[in-house]
Amino acid sequence: MYLLHAAILAPFVLAALVPAIRKGTKKIHTGWIVLVLPVLLFVNFLRYLPVVRNDVTETFSLPWIPSLGIDFTVYLDGLGLLFALLITGIGALVVLYSIYYLDPEQEAIHRFYLYLLLFMGAMLGIVLSDNMIVLYTFWELTSISSFLLIAFWYERDRSRYGALKSMLITVLGGFAMLAGFVVLHSMTGTWSIRETIAMVAEVQGHPLFLLAMILILLGAFTKSAQFPFHIWLPDAMEAPTPVSAYLHSATMVKAGIYLVARFSPVFAGEAEWFWIVSLVGIITMCYGSILAVKQTDLKALLAYSTISQLGLIMSLFGAGSAAVYYGYGEESMIYAAATTAAIFHLINHATFKGALFMVAGIVDHETGTRDIRRLGGLISLMPISFTVACISGFSMAGVPPFNGYLSKEMFLEAMVELTHLHIFELGTWGILFPILAFLGSVFTFVYSMILIFKTFRGPLQKDKLGITPHEAPAGMLISPMILAICVVAIGLFPNMLSYSIIEPAMRSVLPSLVAPGEHFDVHISFWHGFTPALFMTIGVIGLGTVLYLLLNRWKGVYAMYPEKLTWNHLYDSLLRYGEKASRALTDAYMNRSARNYLVYIFGFMVIVLGAALWRADVLSLITPDTAPVNIYEIVLIVLLVISAVAVPFARQRLIAVIMTGAVGYLVTLFFVLFRAPDLALTQMIIETVSVVLFLLCFYHMPELRREVNTQRYRSLNIVIAISVGVIVTLISLSASGSSNFESIADYFVKNSHDLGGGDNVVNVILVDFRGFDTMLEITVLGIASLGIYSMIQLQLQGRDAGARILYLHRKVTLAPKVPIGRTRKETVTVAKNMKQFKSNDVILETSTKVIVFIILTFALYLFFAGHNNPGGGFVGGLMAASALVLLALAFNAETVRRVLPLDYRDIMATGLSVAYLTAIGSFVFGAPFLSHAFGYFDIPFLGKTELATALIFDLGVFLTVLGVTMTIILQIGEDR
Structure with a gap:
């Protein structure tokens, strides 16, 4: 039933396995294993020739986001079958050709086949998708995978130049196409291409008809290298020849042709x-x-x-x-x-x-x-x-x-x-x-x-x-x-x-x-x-x-055409002047002052949110049905205000860090008073880890100086601080005092047990009702941690080699950093002391050996109990990370590496994979993306026990949070 879905997803699955195949089959060329897939897909699509010849189409749909009308619907008709046969047939020949063309001893062929399979799967997704949003998703995947293929020999300047040019032009065209799809949806109310074709009589007389046509054609013209967007195609020749043969004969450039053909019935x-x-x-x-x-x-x-x-x-x-x-x-x-x-x-x-x-x-x-x-x-x-x-x-x-x-x-x-x-x-x-x-x-x-x-x-x-x-x-x-x-x-x-x-x-x-x-x-x-x-x-x-x-007699006329009038020169000029303008604009406000950056951000926030409150006329200082304030809350508020006010007046950075942590821990007590144990646990652990991060960053910070605190400097700080506080307070009061929509809180409370299989409403929301948000959040966390890791690694490499790194066409010298107020000799001494540092606190070391296991056990309890009691994968991962952080503080980071020889980036990647595979797994059962199931089973020794697939998704969250936290902590802690 879902063979067409499998045909699209199979190249992506094999692409994920290519690195493992490369390591496990060193005596067999990876290409021979990869070749099997396009051959099988080609044979499979040949089976549909008599079907489409008899005017029968194949349609299968998997729910993705039904509430928005977005489903993973595949539609095989004569046009889709033609392109599918070209993609898989030519793809098989290209893979066979590449086996003899690329030398596995000199080329990273595992990367080549990984990118090629991604590209093949994305192209199949384009030609077999009926939903416009799904088509667009695969459309941009072709731009990304072709970028990787064209830049396969990334050490060459021309390869990087060609890859960047192709991606800039085709991605911009893709954005225009997406806008065209949105306009079409506003006219028809559907994302389905077939349903849009059926409503062609209504569409053609619509005022937005021409706009939708032009936007979609921009996507088609950029992808198929039509004039004047053709300039990316010759530079794409920097890719290996098998890639060029594939892109030019059956795939990349034919996607634009396919789009025009597919939407011809509409326009x-x-x-x-x-x-x-x-x-x-x-x-x-x-x-x-x-x-x-x-x-x-x-x-x-x-x-x-x-x-x-x-x-x-x-x-x-x-x-x-x-x-x-x-x-x-x-x-x-x-x-x-x-x-x-x-x-x-x-x-x-x-x-x-x-x-x-x-x-x-x-x-x-x-x-x-x-x-x-x-x-x-x-x-x-x-x-x-x-x-x-x-x-x-x-x-x-x-x-x-x-x-x-x-x-x-x-x-x-x-x-x-x-x-x-x-x-x-x-x-x-x-x-x-x-x-x-x-x-x-x-x-x-x-x-x-x-x-x-x-x-x-x-x-x-x-x-x-x-x-x-x-x-x-x-x-x-x-x-x-x-x-x-x-x-x-x-x-x-x-x-x-x-x-x-x-x-x-x-x-x-x-x-x-x-x-x-x-x-x-x-x-x-x-x-x-x-x-x-x-x-x-x-x-x-x-x-x-x-x-x-007579070629030699007249070919000289080409040299008469001025180079400055070519489209390539126009593209290069736009890119060059655009970079200069953006650099000048960036240099105007990027002055390496975190305080100034915060002024810009908070100032913009105050102006925009204040104007929105004023124009919406929702400003309200009256909050009905408010609970009475008791003595405990008053005491906490007073302590909270004192701690917050003390931060800007602290004369030592350590005191400022401690007072900031105090503010966080007092907020934790508020959550306890308001009966929000999940929030209290999360807030407490985050504050603990944040304080550790502050301490680890001490070596990289200049000494705290007060001589720049002029009257103007302090006045602006006070104005910004008070403005932010006032605007956030007004927004909170306005949101509590008036609402144009019925609260959805009652829905979650009433349905968390029946629909989500859990009594902990917070956790059910995180892993079920709003699981998509959680999945994107852990993805962002993973990207951020890799960014931090990469920046520190680049800086360390730059220091060790004394190298200059070219970044955005600007050479930046990464010399050893000398904190303000210290001499270079003092800095070297401090670095040596820190490198040789080992805690002499016997009590801390001894107690840590026991406490670590207690914390890890509690982390596992929070993870397993989270669906029905306070806890969950997020707070469980943070708790496990805090145990390892304690171990690093009591001993050192090297001890953590030695006791647990793990690559936390792999743990993070495993967590993300588990979360995404759980989300995709719902398709196997014909359920929408990220759907969960649960049931109650009689298990020996445990009795009646609930089993929920949300636990698997939560495991992905647990591993991701643990991997992210430890990657950041250990990387900063080891940067001496």
Whole structure:
């Protein structure tokens, strides 16, 4: 039932196991194990060919956030199946190719396959998701995973540059797409793509229709490298060649094409959709093909050819949208043929472009260079590679009898037909489409010939090659040979795809043109008579041949174009000036004064919250139904005020820390009085750990100085402090005095036992009702602890090496820190004393050996009892950490490391994994994300006992909190 969900999640699961596989199977190349998954997925998707051919779709849904209408719904139709087959089929060939291309002795192949599997899973998630929010989630995962793949050789500047450029452009486009989805949701009230298509009549007349269209197209254009967002694609060539072959033939760039195809039923037929998609596509085709001719790097040439081919496909989808206007009828079928051509060329491009990238990788691998100026004469040394290059290159050029010729003919016919289209008032402008199509096709022919003949023909230049050229090993040739065979087979027998793949995909793109149970007439043939497309093809081959033969005479025109007018220069300038402006703005307020930062934060908070209170007119100093204040509360309030007021007047930092801790412990007593034991426990332990952190940070702090305390300095502090106190008090009183909503507290109290299986309302809220909040909180805690760990490690490395670290293009010297008021000699002495420090307090050491076990036992009690009594995973983890902190204080951090040789980062990662797997596990039982179950069972010796899955989630919280706390404490404690 959930095979499609499993197909999407399987690459992610295998990616998580790749590091372990790498360690456990050192004698077997990791790629062979990874290869099994895409092959199995490809075979699995082949099973659905007869299903979608019979106009049957597969739909399965797992609840995720039902209250918001967000479900993990997978939907397999003709279009989704086409892309799934490309993703898994080409993916299997890429993995096979990479086994021979990447050297496991020199490359971190476990990282490579991990990133590749993440990318594969994200792409499957895009093409099989029906919910727009889920689609967007996978969309951004492709941006992240492609960033990691492009930056695989991260030690190279160009790799980092290309990865950053691709992520910036595609992620910004993704944000625009998300905004478009939100606008669509506001019009339809649903996140489902299928339901949105069903409401197309209501959507098209909406005032926000055009806005939603433009925003979604921005996401599609940035992802599929359409003009002018194409600039990231050539720089993505810094990735390993297997990655380039995968991204350019079947995945990354095809995601934008998929988005346009998937939303065509919603927007097609509108003049704006036709003009935007068709014009952007045809301009991109011409622009990419013209720039491809000037390239001297094989992969760069192929990158611009990909831009050109994507533009061709995009223009066809735009042209096919005209068919929607005519509805049923012969005239609509004329323009529907453009959609047929788009889908057909989508398949053809995947075959010949994947093969060409692999051949480029083989040439680089076996000659040591990809520079066309240094290549030539390889035809006799690499005959198999030459044959594959010829077949794939001629197909890309549109030469018969290969598959590229067929779809290129259909493309030219579609562009000619647009001149007869009157519905969009093309007028004389319609002639631009066949003219630009002809021009782009001519340059496509030229760069295809450059790729083939400049690489393999001519004299051999051995002195310019990095190594002695030779044919690639058989294993590296298998994948491109399979793709070349597909190029020939599809070219000779194109109709084997007509009704198995192309026609079902057409029904997904143009569902309004066929009645249920009916099918499009899809017939592809070589000969269509003496048509304009045929004469255009003859002209393309003739003019293209002339231009190729005279290439050296006219190629110099490229050098005449000013570099400063290129889109890449514009991008670099925007990035450079943006960094300068942001640096200047940051330097204006980042003056290394924590006090000033707090002034900015608190001042902004007071202004915004004060204005909100005033405008909302909810300010109220009357709190009805308040309980009487007793003597205990008055005493605590007085002590609390005295402790708080004493902090700014403390003359020693130790006194200030103690008084701050006193404030926290007094708040703990308030929680006790107000019968909130969970809060009291948490507050008490947090205060204890916080005081320890303050003490550990003493060495890193300058001596407390009072000479800067001018009258203005003190006055501003007083104003800020009083303002914050007043505004927080007013908010609290206003919230208690008036409420526009019914309190949800009664719901939690009444349902915690029946729905959550626990009597401790606080813990049930944390792990069940609001478990999503808790999961995100522990995630943030984990990220923060890793940030602290990384900063201290970088600082220690910088001190040890005396190194300069480049951060945000600014070199910062990390020299040994000398606290203010001490000499360097005194600092070194203090450091030595601290390093050799060992407590001489026999009583503390002896009692700690017993108390630690008592605290750990109490921590376990709090963890297990938390669902029905005060406690839980959060406070239990803090309590366990406090026991280890006590051990470190009584002895030292090294003792903790020796007694418990654990990596607390691993414990934190384990805790997060347990929490997330528990949340995802609910999908297995068809329940919403993070759903919990509980029951009562008779267990020997224990009797009737409650068992709840929330305990497993709470275990994740316990381990995460323990790992986070100890990572921070030990890292700061060991930084001498």
